[in-house]
Amino acid sequence: MTISIRQIHPVFVGEVTDIDIARPLARAEVAAVEAGMDRYAVLVFHDQRITDEQQMVFSRNFGALEDARGGNITKPEDKRLQVGMNDVSNLGRDGQPLPRDSRMRLFNLGNMLWHSDSSFRAVPAKYSLLSARVVNPMGGNTEFADMRAAYDALDTATKTQIEELVCEHSLMYSRGSLGMLDYSDEERAMFRPVRQRLVRTHPVTGRKSLYLSSHAGAIVGMPMPEARILLRDLTEHATQPRFVYVHTWRPWDLVMWDNRQMMHRVRRYDEGQPRDMRRTTVAGDVPTTAQVAAA
Numbered sequence: 001m002t003i004s005i006r007q008i009h010p011v012f013v014g015e016v017t018d019i020d021i022a023r024p025l026a027r028a029e030v031a032a033v034e035a036g037m038d039r040y041a042v043l044v045f046h047d048q049r050i051t052d053e054q055q056m057v058f059s060r061n062f063g064a065l066e067d068a069r070g071g072n073i074t075k076p077e078d079k080r081l082q083v084g085m086n087d088v089s090n091l092g093r094d095g096q097p098l099p100r101d102s103r104m105r106l107f108n109l110g111n112m113l114w115h116s117d118s119s120f121r122a123v124p125a126k127y128s129l130l131s132a133r134v135v136n137p138m139g140g141n142t143e144f145a146d147m148r149a150a151y152d153a154l155d156t157a158t159k160t161q162i163e164e165l166v167c168e169h170s171l172m173y174s175r176g177s178l179g180m181l182d183y184s185d186e187e188r189a190m191f192r193p194v195r196q197r198l199v200r201t202h203p204v205t206g207r208k209s210l211y212l213s214s215h216a217g218a219i220v221g222m223p224m225p226e227a228r229i230l231l232r233d234l235t236e237h238a239t240q241p242r243f244v245y246v247h248t249w250r251p252w253d254l255v256m257w258d259n260r261q262m263m264h265r266v267r268r269y270d271e272g273q274p275r276d277m278r279r280t281t282v283a284g285d286v287p288t289t290a291q292v293a294a295a
């Protein structure tokens with residue numbers, strides 16, 4: 001079986017067929033998926049009935065799995081899935097939708113803001129892989145925005161202005177923009193801002209892209225309101241419909257994206273009904289810029 005990839009959006013996104021990711025992949029298949037990621041940045045696989053173990057095995061073809069610690073406020077005793085799996089469902093340990101006032105639920109609403117996974121980590125994520133186990137009956141599409149195409153479309157003056165800029169990213173910035181401002185001392189330490197370049201260069205293709213995320217809340221050396229306006233303007237530019245692919249989920253879809261060159265967000269859905277989505281995250285290998293030592 002030779003895998004094939006067909007582009008399904010004018011600027012990015014490939015649909016992959018003739019592959020069964022529940023089985024161990026041949027080296028050539030892994031290489032074909034990697035090459036597809038470099039080119040299309042988002043890959044869609046349909047009808048992949050996988051277990052959590054199979055999802056982790058498939059993901060490890062592309063690098064080590066990211067350590068999920070420090071990425072949420074869920075306490076270990078409240079976790080529904082095993083280590084290695086990121087739970088991006090709306091479910092508690094009992095398998096029921098989380099109550100409306102659940103702090104975990106409110107924190108997870110941040111996934112509805114445009115972001116790049118783990119941009120709040122000093123070494124941010126490479127790929128994310130999201131498997132749809134139970135699809136919500138209403139809404140819940142995931143949207144992807146191509147940060148390479150968005151960068152290419154900037155005017156030269158803006159490209160020059162932002163080339164060397166460094167942003168500060170933290171979960172407290174994204175959640176803060178939703179009005180979640182109260183954190184324990186432990187959470188504050190865990191969510192300490194990290195630095196990321198605003199313009200990234202892809203290590204394989206050499207293409208430049210905007211490295212935006214709702215976690216970005218400041219720019220080094222720039223007054224806060226000026227930074228926020230610039231980030232907001234760039235985000236508005238980068239998420240125009242011409243750069244966006246909307247994925248409508250079917251059960252057992254798996255979508256894989258390159259966080260180094262994409263932003264994504266989830267749209268609202270019926271939170272009284274289950275939406276069971278399970279993510280694995282492939283760790284990145286280098287920081288985008290130097291960090292400052294802890295005070």
Ligand SMILES: [Fe+2]
Nearest residue numbers: 111115116117
């Ligand atoms: Fe995400």
